[in-house]
Amino acid sequence: MKVLVPIKRVVDYNVKVRVKADNTGVDLANVKMAMNPFCEIAVEEAVRLKEKGVVTEIVAVSIGPKTAQEQLRTAMALGADRSILVETDEDVQPLGIAKALKAIVDEEKPELVILGKQAIDGDNNQTGQMLAALTGMPQGTFASEVNVADGKVKVTREIDGGLQTVELTLPAVVTTDLRLNEPRYASLPNIMKAKKKPLDTKTAADLGVDLTPRVTTVSVEAPAERQAGIIVGSVDELVEKLKNEAKVI
């Protein structure tokens, strides 16, 4: 069975982003970029399914700038067999990405698509669900456990009240939550091998997809800073402040 793993190049999660002085966005100049953490979990899950013998081929795909090749190479170093870059300099948004992915799904016909539940830049949490709707596939979002058997996939989902398990017919879309697995690190020999794995480049025009954004960013501001308060000397003082000053208890 073939699995498609869409990934995104984003600011490394350790970087504290700063809003640009002109409020047009966040400053990404000379900032370390990396694979979105939820996407790493998606790659790891696909690799584990391959190690279990459930999956035979893993295809990584990214819709983004030429530099996203780096993240696709990382995915291949982690175990993806080949990858596809849909190259664009457009400010890609979930609907456009989902349409491009649908075109790739139509060509590749994977039985499972595993992707991150959200990217840590836009925090949209939309792409997997949109892809599922456009392709008519069922979805198991925010997955903390994935089991494939008998032409179906059982997904345990992290929901607000606890955990929910659903069973989906294949092909299906799964989006990963943090506790699905702990991604491995790529070994040096595997990083070297990944350089020789196939990486196809396509354009949105090749796929017949329009990536024009539907939502424009008017401005970006830094959030309101919270002022540090006071350090109290004792529990008594804390109780007194909460009762008489903050009046919250």
Added chain:
Amino acid sequence: MSVLVYAEHDNAALNKVTLSVVAAAKAIGGDITVLVAGKGCGAVAEEAAKIDGVSKVLCADNDAYEHQLAENVGDLVAEVAADYTHVLAAATTTGKNFAPRTAALLDVAQVSEISEVIDADTFKRPIYAGNAIATVKSSDAKKVITVRGTSFDGVAAEGGSAAVEALDVAKNAGTSSFVGEELAKSDRPELTSAEIVISGGRGMGNGENFEILYKLADKLGAGVGASRAAVDAGFVPNDMQVGQTGKIVAPNLYVAVGISGAIQHLAGMKDSKVIVAINKDEEAPIFQVADYGLVADLFDAVPELDGKL
């Protein structure tokens, strides 16, 4: 303008977050219709009809909607959306699950987790884990939006008298089925709507030690949360996690116990009205956002606090 609000519920009662979504709908303007989809959810529809400012309630009562499966609900909402300019759902795991499906079926973008309405096309929303706030404008004729509940004060649950209309639309994609769920059983208030939240972090040491927080919480009528570090360490289940990847809370009083204050955690609680931090490490970043900080061993301070309240 006309706004469709998707009701969040468990087939028995309306979830309070819906009142916040109606508040966002009011800020957009126009007639407000609430859609209740579920099974045996008539009582929820009656409750929705009483919400202040709601002019109509649609009740889609069908087996296919019992567990809010996104495939079925997403289809239903896409069909019902034909009569509305805006479709709003709560940015809960239910709303986040089906709303992008609806948007894609309508061929429109979704604006996720808005924290403010500027006008009918323009909204504010947090990006980069709350480290930046974007003002975005949608060019689509129809808008599908999820709403961050804690950013909007809920409207009154009473005062309205909308008509309830049964909606006989059964959408069953047949591609997904509900197997089961494990819901946390707790008599304490739900985290996102609690007036007081007490959260424990890695400093708690283990799950048993959370007992001192539960005891204090029960005295104050508070909900109990945890940092990602405490959840990842297996002290408590994931549904207790407060933070960017967990629940976003904004209570009147937030008490962070043994929590260092990673950005991830702060993103989930920094809109709380009053923040108290108890930590033995005076350098912990949590003190930079706390209104009242107490540098102390939590195992001494929490029982003492409990005793003095």
